[in-house]
Amino acid sequence: MSVPFYVSPEQIMRDKADFARKGIARGRSVIVVQYDDGIVFVAENPSRALHKISELYDRIGFAAVGKYNEFESLRVAGVRLADMRGYSYDRSDVTGRSLANAYAQTLGTIFTETNKPFEVEIVVAEVGDGPAEDQLYRLMFDGSVADERGYVAMGGSSDPMSSALATEWRDGMTLDECVRLAVRLLGEHGADEGRHLTPAQLEVAVLDRSRSRRKFLRIANGRLAELLAS
Numbered sequence: 324m325s326v327p328f329y330v331s332p333e334q335i336m337r338d339k340a341d342f343a344r345k346g347i348a349r350g351r352s353v354i355v356v357q358y359d360d361g362i363v364f365v366a367e368n369p370s371r372a373l374h375k376i377s378e379l380y381d382r383i384g385f386a387a388v389g390k391y392n393e394f395e396s397l398r399v400a401g402v403r404l405a406d407m408r409g410y411s412y413d414r415s416d417v418t419g420r421s422l423a424n425a426y427a428q429t430l431g432t433i434f435t436e437t438n439k440p441f442e443v444e445i446v447v448a449e450v451g452d453g454p455a456e457d458q459l460y461r462l463m464f465d466g467s468v469a470d471e472r473g474y475v476a477m478g479g480s481s482d483p484m485s486s487a488l489a490t491e492w493r494d495g496m497t498l499d500e501c502v503r504l505a506v507r508l509l510g511e512h513g514a515d516e517g518r519h520l521t522p523a524q525l526e527v528a529v530l531d532r533s534r535s536r537r538k539f540l541r542i543a544n545g546r547l548a549e550l551l552a553s
Contacts, residue, residue, distance in 0.1 A: 333374040335466040341439045343464035348444030348552045350388045352512070353428075354505040355446050356488070357457050358498045361531045361538065362448045365505035376528045378539035382404040382450050384530050387462075389443035397426060397445065410426030418475060419449030423460035423468055431466025440464050444477045450530035450538050454494065480512040487512070501549045502527065518521040 327458045351367040353375055364386045377385045379401050387394035401422050426445065434440045440466055449458040459471040473517075474492050476484035485505040487508050496504075506525065510518045527542040534540065542550070 324383060339434060339470065341464060343434075343440045343442050347389045347444050347464065347477075348479035350390075350478050351475060352480050352509055353388050354384045354448070354477075354484060354488070354508060355386055355448055355459060355475045355493060356496075356501040356505055357454060357459070358501040359454070359495050360498065360533055361450045361529050362457060362459070363498060363501050363505070363529045364446075364448070364527065365502060365509065366526040367520060367524060370526075374526060376526055376541075378537070379422060379447070380409065380529075381536050382538050383417070383422060383447045384408040384421050384450075384528065384539055385445065386440050386448070386477070387443055387445040389441070393441045394443040394445060397429070400429070401426065409446075410552065419447050419460060421460045422446045423462060425464050426467045427466045429466075430462060430464060435490075435520050446471075446475050446477065448530060450532050452532065468541065476508075481511045484508045498529065499553045502520050502547070502550045522551070 328463040332395065353363065353364065353366040355364050362384065364384060365539050366386065368375050373391055375387055377398050379385045383405070385398050385401060387398070404425055405417045405422060430441060443464055445462045447462070449462045451457050459475055459476050461469045461471050461477070474488040476488060491504055508521050510520045522544040526549065529540050529542065530538045531540055532538060
């Protein structure tokens with residue numbers, strides 16, 4: 324009788340992590356940045372139908388990189404969970420932290436208990452009544468979660484973009500300043516470096532704390548062109 328082929332658990336986890344990182348690195352990047360009146364999401368995404376940025380609930384937004392079908396299933400699950408919790412209890416009981424924890428459990432289970440991990444990285448952002456109450460949660464393919472402040476860069480070029488954001492981002496930046504910074508970094512560090520990205524190549528949305536109950540708003544191409552030109 325042949326001896327079964329043995330692979331250590333540590334090697335299996337390393338192989339899964341390498342597989343997921345390579346899949347994420349092939350995707351176009353996303354930058355999420357706090358500005359004085361909220362949080363802005365900027366993604367390189369020429370598609371008008373397949374969104375990388377979405378609303379989860381009144382004050383909560385979602386951004387993702389990686390395989391579309393995988394992060395879309397996570398987005399839908401998050402919307403359903405938020406709706407159920409808000410309907411069963413109170414709308415104030417739906418928080419970015421609770422959704423981030425749910426995503427962390429789901430991603431962690433998929434990573435450890437299935438042969439193929441999700442090739443995704445996501446951000447759950449919640450806008451507060453003031454900048455100090457804003458929340459940014461970055462979730463990795465293995466379910467690990469980090470509470471970020473100020474900015475998050477995801478995707479294949481996240482490291483150089485994060486380094487640039489650490490140098491150039493500051494508290495109190497305006498929306499147009501943050502959008503111009505994010506678009507410039509996506510062009511400089513994306514798949515093809517040194518590009519000039521146009522509004523048609525971008526997907527941009529905000530969580531605007533000055534709006535009424537629903538804070539999420541997509542930025543149309545005309546408004547985006549104005550922000551980039553200001």
